[in-house]
Structure formats: C-alpha cells, structure tokens
Amino acid sequence: MTDPLTAQRPRPRKRPQQARSLATVEAIVEAAARILEAVGHGGFSTNAVAERAGVSVGSLYQYFPRKEALVGALIVREKNRLIEDARAAASRPAGTDALVAVIEACVGHQLRRPALARLLDFEEARLPFDAEIHRSAAALNTLVSGLLERPDLPRQPDTPTAAADLLAIIKGMIDAAGERGETGEVPLVDRVRRAVLGYLGAGA
Amino acid sequence: MTDPLTAQRPRPRKRPQQARSLATVEAIVEAAARILEAVGHGGFSTNAVAERAGVSVGSLYQYFPRKEALVGALIVREKNRLIEDARAAASRPAGTDALVAVIEACVGHQLRRPALARLLDFEEARLPFDAEIHRSAAALNTLVSGLLERPDLPRQPDTPTAAADLLAIIKGMIDAAGERGETGEVPLVDRVRRAVLGYLGAGA
DNA sequence: AGCGGAAGCGAGCGATCGCTCGCATCCTAG
DNA sequence: CTAGGATGCGAGCGATCGCTCGCTTCCGCT
Numbered sequence: 283m284t285d286p287l288t289a290q291r292p293r294p295r296k297r298p299q300q301a302r303s304l305a306t307v308e309a310i311v312e313a314a315a316r317i318l319e320a321v322g323h324g325g326f327s328t329n330a331v332a333e334r335a336g337v338s339v340g341s342l343y344q345y346f347p348r349k350e351a352l353v354g355a356l357i358v359r360e361k362n363r364l365i366e367d368a369r370a371a372a373s374r375p376a377g378t379d380a381l382v383a384v385i386e387a388c389v390g391h392q393l394r395r396p397a398l399a400r401l402l403d404f405e406e407a408r409l410p411f412d413a414e415i416h417r418s419a420a421a422l423n424t425l426v427s428g429l430l431e432r433p434d435l436p437r438q439p440d441t442p443t444a445a446a447d448l449l450a451i452i453k454g455m456i457d458a459a460g461e462r463g464e465t466g467e468v469p470l471v472d473r474v475r476r477a478v479l480g481y482l483g484a485g486a
Numbered sequence: 487m488t489d490p491l492t493a494q495r496p497r498p499r500k501r502p503q504q505a506r507s508l509a510t511v512e513a514i515v516e517a518a519a520r521i522l523e524a525v526g527h528g529g530f531s532t533n534a535v536a537e538r539a540g541v542s543v544g545s546l547y548q549y550f551p552r553k554e555a556l557v558g559a560l561i562v563r564e565k566n567r568l569i570e571d572a573r574a575a576a577s578r579p580a581g582t583d584a585l586v587a588v589i590e591a592c593v594g595h596q597l598r599r600p601a602l603a604r605l606l607d608f609e610e611a612r613l614p615f616d617a618e619i620h621r622s623a624a625a626l627n628t629l630v631s632g633l634l635e636r637p638d639l640p641r642q643p644d645t646p647t648a649a650a651d652l653l654a655i656i657k658g659m660i661d662a663a664g665e666r667g668e669t670g671e672v673p674l675v676d677r678v679r680r681a682v683l684g685y686l687g688a689g690a
Numbered sequence: 691a692g693c694g695g696a697a698g699c700g701a702g703c704g705a706t707c708g709c710t711c712g713c714a715t716c717c718t719a720g
Numbered sequence: 721c722t723a724g725g726a727t728g729c730g731a732g733c734g735a736t737c738g739c740t741c742g743c744t745t746c747c748g749c750t
Contacts, residue, residue, distance in 0.1 A: 300717070303727060322612055323527065327707055338729045343709065404608050407665050408526055446666065447659055447677055454658015455651055461611050462650065473651055473685075480684015481677075504747075507697060531737055542699045547739065 307345050309335040311359060314352050319398035328352075354412050357402050361418040364391045365425070372425055377432025378484070382475055384429065388452050389471050396460035403453060423449065436483045444482070451477050511549050513539040515563060518556050523602035532556075558616050561606050565622040568595045569629070576629055581636030582688070586679055588633065592656050593675050600664030607657060627653065640687045648686070655681050 313335035317326050328349055332339045346352040364387065371383030392399040406415060426445040430438055438444035455474050464470060517539035521530050532553055536543045550556040568591065575587030596603040610619060630649040634642055642648035659678050668674060 300726065302716085306727080328709075329707070332730095339709075340711085340730065341728050344727075349708065400611070407604070443677075446662060447681065450658045450662030451655050451681055452658075454654045454656075454661070457658070458650060458654035473647075476687070477651065477655055477681060477685040480687070481681040483680070483684070504696065506746085510697080532739075533737070536700095543739075544700065544741085545698050548697070553738070 303345075306335075306337055306341060310337060310342055310345065310352070311356055314356050315360075315395070315398055318353075318356070318401055319395060322397075322401065350409060353402075353405055354409060354415060357406050357409075358414050358418055360391075360399065360402055361415070361422070364388065365418065365421050367391060368422065368425055372429055377429060377435040378479075380432070381429050381435065381478065382471075384426065385452060385474050385478060386467070386471055389456055389467055389474065392453075392456040392460060393465065393467060393470075396457075400457050400460060403457070430482075438482070447481065448478055451481060507549075510539075510541055510545060514541060514546055514549065514556070515560055518560050519564075519599070519602055522557075522560070522605055523599060526601075526605065554613060557606075557609055558613060558619060561610050561613075562618050562622055564595075564603070564606055565610075565619070565626070568592065569622065569625050571595060572626065572629055576633055581633060581639040582683075584636070585633050585639065585682065586675075588630065589656060589678050589682060590671070590675055593660055593671055593678065596657075596660040596664060597669065597671060597674075600661075604661050604664060607661070634686075642686065651685065652682055655685060 310331060314326070314331050317330055317334055328339055328342055331352065332342045335342070342352070346355065367387040367390070368384050371387045372380045374380040374383055406419070409415070423442065423445050426448055427441050429435070430441050430444055430448075452474055455477060456470065459470050514535060518530070518535050521534055521538055532543055532546055535556065536546045539546070546556070550559065571591040571594070572588050575591045576584045578584040578587055610623070613619070627646065627649050630652055631645050633639070634645050634648055634652075656678055659681060660674065663674050
C-alpha cells in the first residue's frame with residue numbers, strides 16, 4: 283500500500299507517452315462505450331472491456347486506476363464533444379438563434395448514441411465527486427447562462443437556476459424521446475424549442 | 487426444472503396467505519428501497535436486502551423469483567402511489583388547476599425520496615419488459631392525456647406525445663433539482679408550471 | 691391433540707468480478 | 721548495438737453475489 287494521500291496511482295492523463303499507448307487508451311474507452319450501450323451496467327466488467335478492446339486487463343489498469351475512472355473518462359470525453367458543438371452553436375449573433383442551435387446540438391448529440399448518453403447522464407449523478415466531470419458540467423451551464431443574458435432573450439430572475447432548468451428540460455425530453463425510439467431530429471427539436479421558449483416566457 | 491412456459495416460479499402476487507408473510511413481503515420491499523437509495527445499485531445484493539429486512543435469503547426468494555423482480559415490485563409500488571395522488575389531483579374541475587395539482591403531486595412524490603425516485607425511473611427504462619410496470623406507466627400517460635383534452639387547455643396536435651413530453655419535462659426538472667439538493671416544493675412547482683404551460687402554449 | 695401446508699431459515703455451491711503482479715516485449719536514446 | 725524505460729500481458733487470488741435446497745418452525749384446521 284502506498285501513501286493514500288499522494289498516491290492514487292497512475293491516472294489516465296498521466297501522459298501515455300508513445301503513440302501505441304494513446305491508441306490503447308482510446309480503444310479501451312471506446313470499448314467501454316460500446317459495452318455500456320449494448321448491455322448496460324450489468325455485464326460491464328473490466329475483463330469484458332479489455333477483451334473487446336483487444337488488450338489485456340493489465341493494460342487497462344495501467345491507465346485507469348479503477349473501473350469507475352474508466353466510466354469517468356468516458357463521461358468527460360462525451361461531454362467535451364457536446365460542449366464543443368454547443369460552443370460553436372452559441373456563437374450565432376442573435377440570442378434566440380443561438381439558443382435553438384444549442385438545442386439542436388444537444389438533440390444531435392443525444393440522438394447519435396441514445397442509450398449511451400442516457401446511461402452516462404445517470405452515472406454522472408451517481409459517481410462520487412470528480413473534479414474534471416464537474417468542470418465539464420459547469421462549463422455547459424455557464425455557456426447557457428451566458429446565452430440567457432443576451433439582450434434579445436427575456437431576462438430571468440435567477441440566471442443559473444434558469445440555465446439548469448433549461449438543460450434539465452432538454453435532457454429530460456430527449457431522453458424520453460430516445461426511450462420511445464424516436465429518431466427524427468426535426469420534430470423533436472421543434473418540441474424542445476417550444477418548451478424552452480415557453481419556460482423563458484418568449485412567444486414562439 | 488418446471489415447464490418454462492407456464493412456470494416462472496412463485497411471483498410475489500402469488501398470494502402470501504397469512505398475515506406474517508404479507509408483513510415479510512412488505513419488509514423486503516421496503517428494505518430494498520432503503521438500500522437502493524442509500525448505496526445505489528452497487529451494494530444492492532439480495533443478501534443485504536434480506537439482512538436489512540430481518541429475514542433470510544431463502545424467504546426472499548419465496549416471494550421474488552429473482553433480484554430484478556424485487557426491483558420491479560418496488561417500481562410498481564412507488565408508481566401506484568404516485569398515480570393515486572395524481573388521480574386525486576386530476577379530479578379538479580378546471581383543467582389548468584388539475585394540471586397544476588398533478589405537477590404538485592409529482593413534485594411531492596419525487597421530493598419525498600429523491601434518490602429512490604430517480605433511481606427507479608432509470609431502472610424502469612433499463613429493466614426487461616414487464617407487463618405490470620408498463621401498465622403503470624401507461625396509466626400515468628393516459629391520465630395526463632385526458633387532462634390535455636379539457637376544454638380550457640389549449641388543444642395539442644398530438645395528445646399522447648404532448649403528454650409524454652410534459653411528463654418528461656416534469657421528471658427532468660425535478661430530478662435535476664433533487665440532484666442539486668433543492669428541497670423547497672413551492673418554487674420548484676412554480677418553475678415546472680411555467681415550463682409546462684409554456685410548452686402547451688398557454689399564458690402563465 | 692395432531693396433522694399438513696405455509697412460512698422461514700441459512701450454509702454453501704458455482705460463477706463472476708475487480709484487480710495484482712511477475713514477466714515478456716517493444717521502442718527510443720545514446 | 722544495447723540498455724533501460726515504456727508498454728503489454730494474462731493466470732489467478734480473494735471476495736462477493738445470486739440463488740438452491742434440505743430442513744425446521746409456525747399456524748389453522750378438524
């Protein structure tokens with residue numbers, strides 16, 4: 283046993299230094315994603331992930347100190363992809379346009395891998411506190427908060443709460459649609475837009 | 487092994503016939519609830535549930551053919567409680583009043599045991615098809631669909647979809663609030679009402 | 691009282707899982 | 721070429737878990 287304060291063993295970001303190790307890490311994370319969305323939490327074992335990734339368990343544990351860290355890395359990867367899209371969407375000049383574009387980004391993201399997205403949303407709430415994950419979540423909230431203060435959108439009494447509510451509405455509606463098997467982006471975006479603008483008090 | 491078509495082993499509803507066995511079943515279900523909301527899916531073992539309930543594993547398996555059936559019974563119990571409250575709320579004469587009362591019922595239900603409610607929502611989507619669970623879910627949707635056709639609420643192009651959207655909005659907002667640690671019912675109900683009426687196209 | 695079914699028990703089987711560790715292999719620098 | 725660090729390997733340990741089964745105890749009946 284090493285010093286429990288400083289130790290924590292090699293975390294993934296502990297720089298895989300050669301090209302092949304980077305490929306290994308990516309393969310492991312993607313294998314985790316595939317297994318999670320195929321069979322859910324049951325059957326999601328480190329042995330299964332390693333096999334699917336074509337590496338050994340030993341290699342897996344070189345980059346992820348425990349199973350949870352693997353899920354954490356997956357959450358961060360997916361959330362960062364979403365944030366990237368959302369940031370691009372938010373750059374539109376008009377506030378309403380930007381907001382709708384962010385909705386489109388969320389719908390697109392969640393509809394691309396519905397089972398995975400829904401499962402990771404849940405894991406994010408369940409997993410023990412993780413700094414990097416919280417940072418990602420906060421980034422999305424901050425982005426929406428910024429949008430809400432654009433002059434052409436109705437001012438909200440409590441911007442951060444409103445931003446959190448909007449994200450909850452968006453996530454809730456998309457998850458439910460995904461469960462129902464909905465696959466068409468357009469009508470879903472329409473309905474989410476109605477809900478969001480309705481919440482804000484802006485006429486459609 | 488018995489006939490796989492008809493058998494399925496004693497299901498819970500297979501009439502516990504004496505008073506003490508009813509108490510046993512209730513103790514098991516409540517123990518399952520307590521463990522789930524305390525530690526989540528990890529650590530939720532049949533051994534742990536039995537111990538917490540003060541019975542033996544053997545007794546547990548007399549009433550629940552497998553672990554999942556226990557979770558299923560818990561889902562049905564909780565959902566039926568919610569539906570009962572919602573039905574009472576929906577009996578109000580004015581459509582808008584009834585809708586707001588249903589929202590209050592949902593908020594009250596979910597805020598009473600937030601972790602449990604959120605986890606069961608997720609399990610409900612994850613678990614294999616179960617007729618009784620689906621019946622409960624459909625009942626809630628039907629109830630809201632009925633509300634949406636009251637004359638004083640704006641007519642929707644697709645009532646069942648609108649009902650599903652509303653329930654998704656409500657569930658999403660409440661879950662998010664619960665995660666954030668919100669405990670006050672009143673402001674949350676207010677915000678959910680704004681989102682719901684906004685979606686429907688009715689002025690607040 | 692005493693019988694028979696209902697209810698309850700809990701040691702333990704077989705399987706799985708998270709994770710370790712000693713070692714082989716690959717790559718880069720000098 | 722060679723040394724040494726980086727990377728990869730996988731058998732297997734220890735623990736846990738779902739679930740069974742042979743048994744005892746309880747209770748309503750006649």
